[in-house]
Amino acid sequence: REIDWIRRKPEARRTKAKARIDRFDAAVAAAPGTDDQQPSKLALRLPTGPRLGGSIVELKKVTKSLGGKLLFKDLTLVMKPGDRIGIVGPNGVGKTTLIKTILGLEPPDAGQVVVGANTRPAYLEQGRTELRDELTVIEEVGEGYDYVDLPDGKVHVRGFLRMMAFPDSIGDTKIGKLSGGERNRVQLARLLRRGGNLLVLDEPTNDLDLPTLGALEDGLTHFPGCALIVSHDRWFLDRVATGILAFEGQGKVTFYEGSYSFYVERRAKPDAVAKADRKADTRAKPVAAARKLTFKEARELEGIEDAIAMAEARVKELEGALSDPNVFKDRPGEVPLMVERLETARADVERLFARWQELEAISRGRE
Ligand SMILES: Nc1ncnc2c1ncn2[C@@H]1O[C@H](COP(=O)(O)OP(=O)(O)O)[C@@H](O)[C@H]1O
Numbered sequence: 407r408e409i410d411w412i413r414r415k416p417e418a419r420r421t422k423a424k425a426r427i428d429r430f431d432a433a434v435a436a437a438p439g440t441d442d443q444q445p446s447k448l449a450l451r452l453p454t455g456p457r458l459g460g461s462i463v464e465l466k467k468v469t470k471s472l473g474g475k476l477l478f479k480d481l482t483l484v485m486k487p488g489d490r491i492g493i494v495g496p497n498g499v500g501k502t503t504l505i506k507t508i509l510g511l512e513p514p515d516a517g518q519v520v521v522g523a524n525t526r527p528a529y530l531e532q533g534r535t536e537l538r539d540e541l542t543v544i545e546e547v548g549e550g551y552d553y554v555d556l557p558d559g560k561v562h563v564r565g566f567l568r569m570m571a572f573p574d575s576i577g578d579t580k581i582g583k584l585s586g587g588e589r590n591r592v593q594l595a596r597l598l599r600r601g602g603n604l605l606v607l608d609e610p611t612n613d614l615d616l617p618t619l620g621a622l623e624d625g626l627t628h629f630p631g632c633a634l635i636v637s638h639d640r641w642f643l644d645r646v647a648t649g650i651l652a653f654e655g656q657g658k659v660t661f662y663e664g665s666y667s668f669y670v671e672r673r674a675k676p677d678a679v680a681k682a683d684r685k686a687d688t689r690a691k692p693v694a695a696a697r698k699l700t701f702k703e704a705r706e707l708e709g710i711e712d713a714i715a716m717a718e719a720r721v722k723e724l725e726g727a728l729s730d731p732n733v734f735k736d737r738p739g740e741v742p743l744m745v746e747r748l749e750t751a752r753a754d755v756e757r758l759f760a761r762w763q764e765l766e767a768i769s770r771g772r773e
């Protein structure tokens with residue numbers, strides 16, 4: 407599979423990639439049976455809370471402004487069982503405020519928020535940790551409980567941390583000794599341990615390393631309850647979200663049923679009619695003149711530039727990890743996941759870049 411993308415790459419990239427693959431092969435060859443020495447990998451399963459009722463969360467024409475800025479207007483949304491909704495949009499548009507409005511922590515200016523009687527939210531607040539420095543990680547995550555109730559039975563808090571791909575050694579470490587990123591991970595573990603049937607996660611992935619990110623994805627996709635997740639990580643959303651709630655500017659927030667990729671397709675490509683129109687135009691005027699991008703296309707272009715930057719950052723991060731010999735030595739079990747992620751990130755860059763070129767071409771009249 408790795409060979410596949412190397413074949414597709416221009417010559418210039420091959421040498422670097424080749425060195426990486428050689429190292430990969432060498433590491434695999436030199437580490438027979440390494441898998442046996444790894445603590446057996448446990449899939450993350452999450453406590454589910456009580457069964458959700460017929461009504462989960464319902465927004466009826468909800469409108470909210472803050473500091474004179476309209477954040478969302480007439481937003482209507484009915485959550486269905488099994489919905490895992492990704493909330494996306496640039497910083498400062500009102501994603502966090504929307505979550506707080508849903509949870510009743512912020513009053514709407516107009517409209518109604520109805521939360522079902524059986525809905526038990528578990529809320530991970532963005533950038534906020536309230537942990538006690540003198541406790542150990544096990545104590546803080548367990549909060550007096552030794553075991554976590556999972557659908558398949560009880561598991562010790564230590565086992566739960568292992569499911570989240572935390573290193574075993576962290577359990578007995580005092581919170582006060584942790585780095586900022588580690589604290590955030592502990593906060594997430596504690597929240598997931600508490601459980602609920604509506605997980606509300608505000609940018610949960612920023613401080614996660616790849617193994618924990620992978621575990622969370624797996625845990626969420628097997629989670630029988632509902633979730634609302636704010637994230638800029640499209641790769642993550644693509645795996646876990648069943649629908650996307652997109653802030654599209656001027657208070658317009660639109661729900662798109664389906665995966666993140668599907669949302670990007672529908673948002674990015676002009677609808678069928680617009681496409682047909684453009685074809686007709688081209689036929690009438692064989693040499694297409696440059697034209698100004700429509701408002702929608704211009705906005706798409708901006709979004710794509712951000713998305714490319716993000717995908718490229720992901721590629722760089724993974725390339726860095728995969729060119730570090732220690733990774734192959736110390737964490738060989740993670741390598742296949744990293745390779746898979748790298749492939750996806752590279753494919754994202756290519757696809758987004760192609761669309762970016764297309765839009766640029768339109769504006770320069772070379773369609
Ligand atoms: N207490 C507040 N008073 C006035 N404006 C606020 C307050 N809290 C947030 N805002 C503004 O509301 C907007 C939305 O914030 P937020 O919901 O945190 O956005 P996001 O989570 O999408 O980054 C921001 O432009 C922010 O400046």
Ligand SMILES: [Mg+2]
Pocket residue numbers: 501502503532608
């Ligand atoms: Mg926010």
